[in-house]
Amino acid sequence: MKVLLLENIHECATAALTDAGFEVETRSGALDEAELITALEGVEMLGIRSKTQVTREVLQARPELRAIGAFCIGTNQVDLDAAAAHGTVVFNAPFSNTRSVVELAMAEIIAMARHLTDKNSALHAGVWDKSAKGAHEVRGRSLGIVGYGNIGSQLSVIAEAFGMHVSYYDVDDKLPLGNARRCDSLEELLETCETVSLHVDGRDGNAGVFGAEQFARMRPRSLFLNLCRGFVVDLEALREHLVSGHIAGAAVDVFPEEPKKAGDPFVSILQGLPNVILTPHVGGSTEEAQYDIGRYVSGKLRDYAHTGATTMSVNVPSVALTQSPGDTRILHLHRNVPGVLARVNTLLSEGGANIDSQQLSTRGEYGYAVTDLAGSLPGDVEQRLRELDETVEVRVITS
Structure with missing residues (x-):
């Protein structure tokens, strides 16, 4: 089985997958759609980070791709459906x-609260401003x-340890930790907090x-942080409020458009602003x-390849398989409609x-059945399983 790892994934993943018997190819940067389709020839497992977009077109062009590992938190770069x-x-x-x-x-x-970046820049310029x-x-x-x-809930705990008063807002009803206030x-x-930090997910509804x-x-002279998704924030609006002084400082780690690899040029309207x-x-x-x-993630890919385990998958039903x-x-893997398991078992019988x-196990539109047999799979049963109207994918693992 061949695995392609992109975007400087940690070498421990390469070592783990190689030790598990896979042929592993690594590339340092992200790939665009056409490049990815070409690179995936003969590849059954793909590892990416946040830049490479796995679109419907990529998946249609490479139906032999069995699994994708997103070596990060977010999965909005993959068309999960x-x-x-x-x-x-x-x-x-x-x-x-x-x-981290x-x-x-x-x-x-x-x-930002101590203006450390300003102080640092001044000293590098030879200006002593104590x-x-x-x-x-x-x-x-x-x-x-x-x-x-x-992330948001752990930040809540750490900030409280620093003596901060924490409030939070979430569209879901989340249990507060410590003394946090919902x-x-x-x-x-926005109207009650002096510092606002964004930690929302990458769902489409969060764009802009x-x-x-x-x-x-936001309160006058407040601080703002975005360490979640670049498309969540209107940077033009942020710049206007920084220039006006309404926002006293900002920290931004993610951007709507980001370079594909290290060393590529980067341009932002926030460049050059003090306390940013x-x-x-x-x-x-x-x-x-x-x-x-x-x-x-390499462990998840290895386990799926070797046993079929889908524990913690983000797009198909979860089945934990501890035994080999x-x-x-x-x-x-099949459409989640009544009677599929009965039809599968009839074919096996x-x-x-x-x-x-x-x-x-079922999840939304899909069901995932894992069946262990004593002996080999008889005759044309695998092909007959593939021909069921509800079948999405069939894979057979033999000892």
């Missing part, structure tokens, strides 16, 4: 870089977190959710986080197959 429809299982790393992003957020909150003007402790100040998922609306959070109206509602921290999408880019992401396949294991064990 199209992947499921083509029987391509998608995994990500929802927890591995949480701490949180630490960067806290570092940037403190840096002054407390405009510099504040973060202790006792208020932090508003928009999006209270894995806001009933985004407007309430933070613009001129939201910045205008720009970082090249490095929220999760620590050695610790990248190692753990590489270890975790016996003589024969049938993986059957008619072929004289002896079922050792069977698991079925």
Whole structure:
């Protein structure tokens, strides 16, 4: 089985997959749609980070692609519906870089509150400006977190340890941690917090959710951070409010358009503004986080290839398979309609197959049945399974 890893995925992933018996090719940068289709010839598993877009067209052109590993948190760069429809299982790393992003957020909150970037630039220019003007402790100040998922909730805990008063807003009803206070609306959070940090996911509905109206509602001389998705924020509106002084500082780690690889030129309307921290999408880019992401996602790809396990998949039903396949294991991804398992078992019975064990899990439009047989799969049963109207994908693993 051939695996293609793009975008400088940690070398531990290459080592793990090679040790598992796969042929692994690595490339340093992202690929556009046409380049990706060409590169995927003969490839059954793909590893990407945030830049490479796996579109419906890519999946249609390469139906032999069995699995995609997103070596990051987000999966909006993959057409998940199209992947499921083509029987391509998608995994990500929802927890591995949480701490790294949180630490960067806290570092940037403190840096902006103390004007450290301004002080640093002045000293590099030979100007000694020892002054407390405009510099504040973060202790006792208020932090508003928009999006209270894995990162937002952990930021809540760490910020509270620094003595900050934390409020949060989430479209889902999330349990507050520590002394965090839930806001009933985004407007309430913006009007009551001195620092606002965005940690929303990449769903389409979040595009452009933070613009001129939201910045205008923020308290005068407040701080703003976006370490989640570039398309969430209207950067023109942010620049206007920074120039006017309404927003006292901003830290931005993600952008609507980002270079494909290290060394490519970068241009932003936020460049050159004082007390603005720009970082090249490095929220999760620590050695610790990248190692753990590489270890975790490569393990998911390996397990799916070897056993059919789909635990923590983001687009197909989850089936945990702790045991190795016996003589024969049938993986059957199908449309979630009544009677499919009965039809599968009828075909197996008619072929004289002896079922050792069977698991079925459903999720939305799809069902995933894993059947272990004693002995080999009889005759033309595999082909007959493929011919069922409800079948999306059939794979057979033999010992």
